[in-house]
Amino acid sequence: MDPDLRAAIGRIARVPQLLVACDYDGTLAPIVADPSKAVPLPESVAAVRALAALPQTTVAVVSGRALRDLAALSRLPSEVHLVGSHGSEFDIGFVERLSPELIAVRTRLREALREIAAAHPGVRLERKPASVAVHTRGVDPQVAAAAIEAVRSGPATWPDVTVTQGKEVIELSVVATHKGTAVDQLRTQLSASAVLFIGDDVTDENAFGNLSGPDVGIKIGPGETRAGYRVAEPIEAARALGLLLETRRHWLFGERAVPIERHSMLANGRTVALLTPDAKVSWLCHPKPDSAAIFADLVGGSPAGHFSVAPERGGIPLGQRYRSGTMTVETRWSGLTVTDWLDKPDPKATPDGPAIISGDSTLIRVLTGTGKVQLEFAPRPEFAQVAVQLQPLGDGLLVLGSNEPAALYSPGVQWEVGNDGGYASAKAVVDLAALGGQVVLELRFGTHSLEHHRLPIHERQAAAERPWKEWVSTLRLPTTARDLVARSALTLRGLCHEATGSILAAATTSLPEELGGVRNWDYRYCWLRDAAMTARALVDLGSITEAEAFLRWVDGCVERTGGHPERLHPLYTVDGYELGAEAVIDTLPGYAGSRPVRVGNLANHQLQLDVFGPIADLIAATADVRGSVRSEEWRVLENMVEAVRRRWHEPDHGIWEARLPPRHHIFSKVMCWMTVDRALHVTRQHGGGDRPEWVELRDRIGANVLEYGWHEHAEAYSVAYGDEDMDASSLWIGLSGLLPGDDPRFLSTVLKIEADLRSGPVVYRYHWDDGLPGREGGFHICTAWLIEAYLRTGRRTDAEELFIQMIDTAGPTGLLPEQYDPLAERGLGNHPQAYSHLGVIRCALLMDNMLKQ
Numbered sequence: 001m002d003p004d005l006r007a008a009i010g011r012i013a014r015v016p017q018l019l020v021a022c023d024y025d026g027t028l029a030p031i032v033a034d035p036s037k038a039v040p041l042p043e044s045v046a047a048v049r050a051l052a053a054l055p056q057t058t059v060a061v062v063s064g065r066a067l068r069d070l071a072a073l074s075r076l077p078s079e080v081h082l083v084g085s086h087g088s089e090f091d092i093g094f095v096e097r098l099s100p101e102l103i104a105v106r107t108r109l110r111e112a113l114r115e116i117a118a119a120h121p122g123v124r125l126e127r128k129p130a131s132v133a134v135h136t137r138g139v140d141p142q143v144a145a146a147a148i149e150a151v152r153s154g155p156a157t158w159p160d161v162t163v164t165q166g167k168e169v170i171e172l173s174v175v176a177t178h179k180g181t182a183v184d185q186l187r188t189q190l191s192a193s194a195v196l197f198i199g200d201d202v203t204d205e206n207a208f209g210n211l212s213g214p215d216v217g218i219k220i221g222p223g224e225t226r227a228g229y230r231v232a233e234p235i236e237a238a239r240a241l242g243l244l245l246e247t248r249r250h251w252l253f254g255e256r257a258v259p260i261e262r263h264s265m266l267a268n269g270r271t272v273a274l275l276t277p278d279a280k281v282s283w284l285c286h287p288k289p290d291s292a293a294i295f296a297d298l299v300g301g302s303p304a305g306h307f308s309v310a311p312e313r314g315g316i317p318l319g320q321r322y323r324s325g326t327m328t329v330e331t332r333w334s335g336l337t338v339t340d341w342l343d344k345p346d347p348k349a350t351p352d353g354p355a356i357i358s359g360d361s362t363l364i365r366v367l368t369g370t371g372k373v374q375l376e377f378a379p380r381p382e383f384a385q386v387a388v389q390l391q392p393l394g395d396g397l398l399v400l401g402s403n404e405p406a407a408l409y410s411p412g413v414q415w416e417v418g419n420d421g422g423y424a425s426a427k428a429v430v431d432l433a434a435l436g437g438q439v440v441l442e443l444r445f446g447t448h449s450l451e452h453h454r455l456p457i458h459e460r461q462a463a464a465e466r467p468w469k470e471w472v473s474t475l476r477l478p479t480t481a482r483d484l485v486a487r488s489a490l491t492l493r494g495l496c497h498e499a500t501g502s503i504l505a506a507a508t509t510s511l512p513e514e515l516g517g518v519r520n521w522d523y524r525y526c527w528l529r530d531a532a533m534t535a536r537a538l539v540d541l542g543s544i545t546e547a548e549a550f551l552r553w554v555d556g557c558v559e560r561t562g563g564h565p566e567r568l569h570p571l572y573t574v575d576g577y578e579l580g581a582e583a584v585i586d587t588l589p590g591y592a593g594s595r596p597v598r599v600g601n602l603a604n605h606q607l608q609l610d611v612f613g614p615i616a617d618l619i620a621a622t623a624d625v626r627g628s629v630r631s632e633e634w635r636v637l638e639n640m641v642e643a644v645r646r647r648w649h650e651p652d653h654g655i656w657e658a659r660l661p662p663r664h665h666i667f668s669k670v671m672c673w674m675t676v677d678r679a680l681h682v683t684r685q686h687g688g689g690d691r692p693e694w695v696e697l698r699d700r701i702g703a704n705v706l707e708y709g710w711h712e713h714a715e716a717y718s719v720a721y722g723d724e725d726m727d728a729s730s731l732w733i734g735l736s737g738l739l740p741g742d743d744p745r746f747l748s749t750v751l752k753i754e755a756d757l758r759s760g761p762v763v764y765r766y767h768w769d770d771g772l773p774g775r776e777g778g779f780h781i782c783t784a785w786l787i788e789a790y791l792r793t794g795r796r797t798d799a800e801e802l803f804i805q806m807i808d809t810a811g812p813t814g815l816l817p818e819q820y821d822p823l824a825e826r827g828l829g830n831h832p833q834a835y836s837h838l839g840v841i842r843c844a845l846l847m848d849n850m851l852k853q
Contacts, residue, residue: 001239005229008216009240011422012194013247014303015214016586017056019192020048020244021183021207022237024063024070026167026200027220030234033138035065040074041234047241052079054245054252058190062087062179064166064203066128086164086203087182088130088175102174105160106130109172112155120147131173144168166203180206193586196244198237199227251301254592258282260511261811261827263298264320264329267494268342268464270361272507274298274831277320277812279331279338281307286404286445287360289497289504290524290574292382292599294406299510299597300588303423305380307443309338309365312372312429322487322813325469327494328461329813336369336432343464345446360446364464366457367439369432375441377408377415378425383585383599390417390424396450397426409442409450468493476542478848484807485844487814488837489541492534495834501549502574503531506818506830512594513819513829517774520590522598523818523830525579527571528554529655530834532614537838539621540845547622548630554615555632558639565639566647570608570657571601579604606653607662612640613671613736616678629686641679641694648672648701654720655729658770664721667729669705673698674736702738709733710745716752717745725768726756728782731789741792750789758786760822761805777819777828780806784839791846803843816840 012018025031028040028048052059060081063070067084076082083089110125113132117123122139125132134151136144148170155172156163164171164178179199187195193214197207200220208217208226217227220237231237258276263283266273273295274283282297297306311333320331328341343362367373379388381402388401392415399406408426412435415426430439440457453460468490477485495504506523513519532554535547557576561567573579582600590597619637623629629637648669651662676698683691709730711718719727731753733739734746757764762778763786783806790799809820809827816836818829 001236001243002229002231005218005231005240006243007419007422008229009196009244010247010303010420012196012214012216013244014251014587014589015193017058017191017193018248019058019060019183019187019190019195020051020241021060021062021186021195021197022048022241023179023199023201023204024061024065024074027198027234027237028061028074035135035137036073038073040076041238043235043238044241045076047238047245048080049077050245051241051248052077054248056252057248058186058192060183060186062182062197062207064133064164064169064171064201066126069126081186083182083186085128085131085173086171086179087177087185088128088173102130102160105158106132106174109155109158109161109174113151113172116147116150116154120144120150123147128173130175131171133169133171135169137168164203166201178206179203180208180210183207184210197227198240200234251303251589252593254301254589254594257592259811259826260591260817260829260831261809261815263811263815263831264322264813265327265491265494265507265815265832266329266340266342266363267327268344268361269494269496269498270344271342272494272504273342273363274507275320275329275331275340277331278317279309279320279340281340281363283508284363285524286381286406288574289507292385294379294381296380296383296588298508299591300380300384302378303380303420304384304588306376306378307363307365308374308376308378309367309441310374311336312374320813322490323465325472325486325490326465327468327490328465333369335371336367336373339366339368339461340364341461341464343460360444362445363443364457364460365441365443366461367430367432367441368437370437371432373430373432373439375413375428375430376425377427378420378423379406380423383588383597384423385585385587387423390415390426392417392426394450395452398448398450405446405448407444407448407450409444409453410439411452412439413441471543474542478844480844480847480851481803481807481840482844484810484814485541485841488816488840489538489543491815491832491837492538492834492841493543493546495534495832496546496549497526497574498549500574500576501546501551501553502526502572502576503534503546503550504574504834505530505571506833508830509599510594510597511591511817511828511830513776514594514774515592515824515828516594518594518596519772519774519776520594520596520598521830522582522601523833525571525601526553526574526576528557528568528611529570529608529614532611532618534834534838536614536618536621537841539618539625541841542625544622544625547618551615551619551622551630551633551636555636558636566643568611568643569604570606570611571604602659603653603657606657607647607650608654608657608668609644609647609650609652610655610665610668610671612644613674613678616640616675616682620678620681623682623686627686629682629688634688637679637682640675641697644672644675644701645697648697649704656727656765656770658772660771663719663723664708665729666705666709666717666720666727667732669701669709670732670736670738673701673705673738674732676701677737705733706738706745714752716749719766719768723768725766726753727766727768728753728757728763728779728785729765731785734792735785735788741794746789747793750786750793753789754786757782761802761809762820762822777821779819780809780816780833780836781839784836784843787839787843788846791843791850796847796850799843800847803847806843807840 029038062083067089124135219225219227296304391398395411397408509522510520584596588597654665739746763782815832817827817831818833
């Protein structure tokens with residue numbers, strides 16, 4: 001196939017709403033002497049049927065034939081729209097819509113054309129609901145010419161008649177339409193993003209002429225045309241439809257989507273990246289983790305950008321693992337090891353070294369071994385919205401055309417740069433044995449430098465790994481699941497943004513809570529609640545650096561409220577500023593076809609009164625470890641209490657951010673109580689003295705939630721005041737300390753949540769209607785809360801059993817996404833999720849502490 005046509009099909013296959021329209025005779029069916037025997041090609045029928053069955057894809061056959069004849073000959077399913085008489089017939093009942101005046105013109109037209117046909121032997125008339133076609137195929141040329149002239153000089157001149165000229169046919173209609181207007185009408189009705197039209201006849205030129213923008217027109221056979229592309233015969237058109245089908249199916253449903261939990265994360269304190277088990281970089285945002293992605297294969301397939309490394313012979317890797325105590329990942333095949341890490345920017349120029357090579361993060365990939373390796377480098381900045389060029393130069397490639405400069409340093413690699421659907425990609429095959437057994441690839445951001453680095457690669461790797469190893473060595477790791485807790489701690493630290501102190505809720509956007517569903521959210525931001533809980537887990541392990549940095553970040557957010565901390569948003573960008581509007585990238589198909597892919601999060605505008613509790617709890621824990629409270633922490637704490645004082649009695653949207661009217665959520669009320677309770681702990685333990693007004697506020701909130709949160713019929717604390725539905729977050733009535741572990745009300749709540757929400761290894765958040773379609777998996781954080789509740793209520797064996805079940809759902813490198821589907825036995829939601837990993841840490845520590853008691 002013509003490479004340009006192949007590229008055009010690749011582009012149009014990835015539009016959100018696609019209309020595929022084609023002619024019948026000479027396109028789906030070869031031209032034959034007897035029009036009544038024009039049978040479509042089997043290959044064309046198969047492609048058309050399959051395309052029509054795809055979501056967001058409409059197929060129409062637009063023919064000059066009468067609709068009844070088109071339906072009888074094509075025998076296409078009802079999913080394929082049939083348009084007859086050059087667009088005059090869109091359905092069987094069309095003729096009933098003709099006005100009496102047009103019916104009278106049609107009657108006169110039929111009579112006049114019958115007389116012309118009678119005078120010219122062999123000429124055949126085809127009567128249609130709104131027109132009459134005069135066929136001259138197989139007629140003596142002189143007779144045919146005379147008949148056409150009689151038509152042109154006679155009925156064709158009537159004021160209410162529209163003439164359409166085709167190959168050996170002329171059609172007169174009482175409705176002013178043609179294939180171009182028919183396609184436009186379909187485009188409008190279907191809100192099509194683009195149209196692909198295939199035809200062979202002169203009458204198809206009206207459709208070709210109306211195409212524009214991303215549309216694609218394919219002309220079959222010779223002759224002048226306004227179509228952008230051409231094929232020789234109908235079977236080649238069938239091949240084009242087949243390619244469209246294959247490409248669009250992959251785009252819509254994902255190209256062999258790797259299970260979410262099997263991805264490994266790279267991090268350097270500035271941004272994050274994800275690797276598939278076969279060493280494909282499928283996700284990387286630049287320059288920050290909430291910036292646009294340069295590699296978005298994870299939610300857009302190969303066309304959305306990736307960086308792949310694999311043995312030329314193919315094969316599944318032997319395994320993938322983190323180097324102990326680091327965020328460096330090794331992927332191993334027989335004869336090939338790929339070592340990946342994200343490096344920080346080079347230090348500034350020194351007398352002994354060059355100026356900065358990379359002004360930002362660097363993705364380093366070291367290939368070691370003896371075999372041949374196949375490489376593909378396909379950067380797609382701005383979620384594949386910006387087409388870039390790749391320029392081979394010296395020891396690598398320059399990425400040109402983006403606002404953010406980038407360069408791939410790759411000495412010894414001979415790249416072949418090609419075009420894939422309008423986007424540049426580079427491929428290479430590397431013989432490691434011929435290059436001394438090692439090749440280093442450095443994707444440098446913020447620079448076009450391809451200079452050789454002054455330090456050997458093994459020294460750079462050691463320097464990158466040293467801070468991670470030193471940090472882990474300072475942690476007080478439990479004996480329970482020690483290695484997994486260490487990996488969870490490293491993952492949480494990898495989600496910390498060192499430059500600002502903010503902490504991501506997760507590394508990704510739009511990984512689905514249901515495969516193929518719409519519950520796809522952007523978690524690449526800093527939620528006050530999630531971040532505080534994350535930092536608290538690290539404090540419990542003995543590291544307060546992350547908590548101190550985060551609390552400074554919170555202090556900045558509070559300061560920007562202008563003295564009104566109750567106006568804090570639930571989440572912010574990593575820089576601590578309000579998010580822009582939530583948007584949809586409709587050119588990306590989503591993970592495994594789960595659309596839409598979202599950027600931003602509408603929860604930004606919700607009222608969530610629970611956010612103050614985890615922050616106060618974090619301040620208390622940090623102060624206890626350090627033995628003192630810093631001035632900015634006092635400011636934050638007092639602001640949290642003031643925010644609670646002003647608004648605790650109001651309904652809110654709750655922890656789960658349901659897009660429903662506000663309610664008096666139990667969890668939010670408990671967190672308001674915990675805010676004041678932890679503030680009292682801090683002021684009593686660290687020199688602030690007692691605060692009687694805080695005592696009164698805490699006790700008033702506690703009494704309120706204990707009285708109004710209890711649901712008599714459910715015999716438990718439910719989701720919200722007056723609602724019988726259960727919610728896993730209500731376990732915090734005991735986890736917070738508001739009720740002791742042996743209180744009958746807490747015991748009853750645990751039993752009710754276990755009965756209603758636990759399913760095997762998972763606990764669901766809730767089963768009440770949250771206003772969104774579809775379902776979701778069990779939440780790992782909810783599972784961790786039930787494990788804690790088991791421990792606090794004396795059910796240690798149940799806790800240990802559920803903990804083992806939960807950690808068994810982790811991926812091969814120990815990472816957990818947000819959720820798990822116990823039926824499909826696979827992870828769901830954004831990945832890796834801070835909630836999930838802090839849950840692992842909390843449970844393991846609590847189990848260890850209870851063993852010591």
